[in-house]
Amino acid sequence: MAGGTVTRFAPSPTGLLHLGHAYSALVAAEAGHMLLRIEDIDGDRCKPEFEAAIYDDLRWLGLDWPEPVMRQSDRLGIYANALDHLAGLGVTYPCSCTRGDIKAALSAPQEGAPIHGPDGLVYPGTCRGRRMASIQPGDVIRLDAERAFDLLGDNMLNFRDNGPHVLNRDAFLRGIGDVVLARKGMGTSYHLSVVVDDAAQAITLVTRGLDLFDSTWIHVLLQRLLDLQTPEYLHHRLIRDEAGKRLAKRDDARSLRELRGQGASPADIRTLVGL
Numbered sequence: 001m002a003g004g005t006v007t008r009f010a011p012s013p014t015g016l017l018h019l020g021h022a023y024s025a026l027v028a029a030e031a032g033h034m035l036l037r038i039e040d041i042d043g044d045r046c047k048p049e050f051e052a053a054i055y056d057d058l059r060w061l062g063l064d065w066p067e068p069v070m071r072q073s074d075r076l077g078i079y080a081n082a083l084d085h086l087a088g089l090g091v092t093y094p095c096s097c098t099r100g101d102i103k104a105a106l107s108a109p110q111e112g113a114p115i116h117g118p119d120g121l122v123y124p125g126t127c128r129g130r131r132m133a134s135i136q137p138g139d140v141i142r143l144d145a146e147r148a149f150d151l152l153g154d155n156m157l158n159f160r161d162n163g164p165h166v167l168n169r170d171a172f173l174r175g176i177g178d179v180v181l182a183r184k185g186m187g188t189s190y191h192l193s194v195v196v197d198d199a200a201q202a203i204t205l206v207t208r209g210l211d212l213f214d215s216t217w218i219h220v221l222l223q224r225l226l227d228l229q230t231p232e233y234l235h236h237r238l239i240r241d242e243a244g245k246r247l248a249k250r251d252d253a254r255s256l257r258e259l260r261g262q263g264a265s266p267a268d269i270r271t272l273v274g275l
Contacts, residue, residue, distance in 0.1 A: 005032030006204045009058075009065075010194070012039045013050035016255040017057045020209070020239040023273040027236050028207040029063050035201050036065040040073045041186050041193055057256040061266050070201060072193050079188035082196050083141060083181060086225060087132050091148040092181060094139040095127040102126075115175055118215040122177040141182035143218075145173055148225055157220045161233040167217050179218055191218045199228040210235045239273055 007028040011021055028034045038054070040046040058065075072079075086092050097105075105124045106114040115122045128144060135141075149155060155169040181192045198206060198219075206216075213235045223230045259269065 004204070006035065006202055007032040007207050008035040008037050008198070008201060008203050009207075010037040010039050010197075011054055012042065012045075013047060013054060014042065014045040015050055016053055016257050018239075018254045018256065019259075019269070019273055022057075022061060022256055022269050023239050023275070024207065024209060024236065025058060025061065025063060026270065026273070026275055027234070031207055031234060032205055034063070034065055035070070035203070037070045037197060037201065038072065039190070039193070040071055041076075041188055041190075043073070043185070046073075053257060057260075060256070060260065061269065070197060072188075072197065075193070075197070075200075076187055078200075079182075079193050079196060082192060082226060083188065086143070086181065086222075087141075089148075089151055089225060091144050091151060091225060092132060092141050093128060093130045093144055093178075094132060094135040095123075095130070095142045095178075095180075096136065096139050097123070097126050117176045117179075118212075118218060119179050122175065123179075125178060128178065138184055140180045140184055142178040143181050143222075145176070145178050145221070148221060149173075152224055154224075157217055157224070159216060159220050159230055159233055161213075161216075161235055172217055172221070176214070176217060191215065191222065195219050195222045195226065195228065198231060199223070199226075203231050205232050205234060207234045207236060209238050211238060 009025040009028045011017060011025075017025075025034075036058070038051055040051065083092070099120075102121055102123060103114075105126055106121055123142065127142070132141075149169045149172070156166055157168075157172065158164060158166045179191060180189050183189050216233055216235070220230055222228075256269065259272075264272075
């Protein structure tokens with residue numbers, strides 16, 4: 001990567017870091033100048049002790065980063081402004097549907113099976129057409145993807161990840177749809193906040209797991225709507241257990257804290273993740 005490349009590692013303090021996090025952080029650090037961001041918008045699940053453990057584990061790995069660290073919980077007003085901007089463009093609407101409502105609507109007799117997108121079942125559009133003025137407590141805010149493409153006047157999205165990737169409007173509407181931009185009790189979502197934060201930190205290369213590849217189309221669309229630069233992307237391989245299952249924070253036996261307690265060194269961690 002070019003010497004001016006700016007990357008980021010952006011964990012959520014909802015559990016201890018595991019080997020997959022270590023690999024992602026090391027990839028970011030080796031690809032460019034790594035910034036650290038704490039994605040703590042989920043106030044119910046994020047804990048101070050897990051945030052402290054993130055700093056401790058990363059320093060043990062030999063990584064460093066500029067201070068102060070960006071924390072999403074400090075930026076809720078900025079996300080609200082971005083959401084207001086999208087509402088002003090006419091590409092958002094409130095939605096009161098629960099997961100059960102969505103599943104029931106998609107199980108009704110129709111052509112084809114329900115499609116799973118980056119956020120689960122692709123929303124069937126039950127609340128589409130509601131005006132923002134009708135928002136009620138407990139509603140989420142969704143992106144009206146069809147209106148968004150109409151506004152852009154462009155039926156194609158693209159980004160670079162070791163070469164060009166292109167997705168057309170129909171594929172987005174069918175396979176991704178009207179994603180949530182602001183969740184209950186948060187005032188934002190992963191998709192909205194990560195786009196705003198990557199721009200604020202002037203990230204030029206987003207390094208993250210291959211499981212987030214499809215989410216990148218959402219981020220590119222939001223970048224276009226918010227008039228933000230689209231960075232390059234590097235979606236790296238995932239670290240899996242012996243059964244081939246992707247590691248999760250509940251896999252305590254693979255946490256860096258546990259491995260450290262068993263006597264593992266930073267060099268051992270690099271070996272375990274194939275670096």
